Amino acid sequence: MIAAGTFQLGPENASLQVNTYREGVGAKVGHDLVIDVTRWEATIALAGDPAGSSIRLTADPRSLEVREGRRGLKPLTGKDRAEIVKTIDAKVLGGSPISFTSRSVHGRAGGGSPLVVEGDLTLAAQTRPITAELAMTDDGHVTGTIPVTQTTWGIKPYRGLMGALKVRDDVEVVIDARLTPG
Secondary structure: OOOOEEEEEOOOOEEEEEEEOEEOOOHHHOOEEEEEEOOEEEEEEEOOOHHHOEEEEEEOHHHEEEEEEEOOOOOOOHHHHHHHHHHHHHHHHOOOOEEEEEEEEEEOOOOOOEEEEEEEEEEOOEEEEEEEEEEEOOOOEEEEEEEEEHHHHOOOOOEEHHHOEEEOOEEEEEEEEEOOOO
């Protein structure tokens, strides 16, 4: 079982990604995207009792990099990737800082039971409550896929090709980390 303590995470020892999915009649010309967050940091304070634990995360919205475009008609070019990042900055996130602060953590770390984390996510200059389930193994491997509905934060999902190609309102934030004493 992982010992109680404070753990620092970031791109050097964990991954934070955003997965987007397309929809609409023009979906086949677009791509489902895997976007890496390249500048972020998190502090996880684990207590012996999960109720005493906390999580804080900040991310730079201008550090997004398109890693992969899945299921498109043609591969993404470097120009495509740069245009996508430019559009996310200008029309989706607007450069506003991203942060998460937990309000409560419950469940049991390890043993296959999820940790349920409730807190506040600030995205596109709007703060809203969110609940995430994280899996943590006894050796400190933490994973989670957290659905985020863009319109909840006042974000209008991207549309292209005169509305025929749309990014689905629900995107996923994916974390994969290993807590190691530092």
